[in-house]
Amino acid sequence: MWPLQSRNSVANVRFVFGVLKAAFKQAASLELIGKIPLAEGTFNDFIKSKIKPKDARLRLVDCGRLLEHWAARYRHETTTVALAVLILAHGTRIDETRQAGRAWHIPAVDTKTKKAHTLPLTAQACAFLTRYRASQTARPYLFPGAHGQPLSETPTQLAFVALAGEEWISHDLRKATHTAWADLGVDYPIGELLLNHTPKTLDVTYIHTSAEAQKRQALKLACQAR
Secondary structure, eight states: OHHHHSSSSSHHHHHHHHHHHHHOOOHHHTTTSSSSTTTTTGGTTTTOOOOOOOOOSOOOHHHHHHHHHHHHTTTSSSHHHHHHHHHHHHHOOOOHHHHSSSEEEEEEGSSSTSSSSEEOOOOHHHHHHHHHHHSSSSSSSSOOGGOOOOOOOHHHHHHHHHHHHTTTTHHHHHHHHHHHHTTTOOOHHHHHHHHHOOOOOHHHHOOSOOOHHHHHHHHHHHHHHH
16 A cells, blocks of 8 residues: 555555455455455555545536537537536436436446436436437437447547546536536535435435425526526
8 A cells, every 4th residue: 555655646545445355355255265355454544644635627617618619529429428418417427327228217236326316307408318319329328339238438438538638527527517506506415416425424314305306406507507
């Protein structure tokens, strides 16, 4: 851990630590090793420095220019632009979005939180998707890949790098959407539900609904503002 920290950020070192623990656990389940190293260890046992959140690369004032840029590239990069539009409109993660099917219910297996997530689609989103689907052949996924599967992770990431250059990454779209909701007066719990964040203990205690009407209204406000 210490040699890694000398040449990598603390966030990257923590990611490596997580992968290492997962690899040990998998090896033990396959009976390749008899004991799991680091079974009781935590990242804080090695490094106690706090990980500072990254500054957002996109500001709300950038979104108008961004949409104009995407509109100019839509004809030649239809799938990638459509993927980016859905992320910006709904604040979803890139892996959740690329696996979208005919109805946008994201099953637990596809979410980072391992909690199923349903997003209402606004009239604006439906109009955009209708136009997008007209350019696609009939397939079970909005963003199809090979062999009847959704677009895989690597081609998706490469396409986004080409679309964004070095200006932003997919998570910056999610951050921009979250900021827009806050600026429009969307209640914090509704924003958290839309982002499918893991709820805090207090939120779990007081929020007992999926608040579909409030989520739809928040998305409508964001579309109107853009």
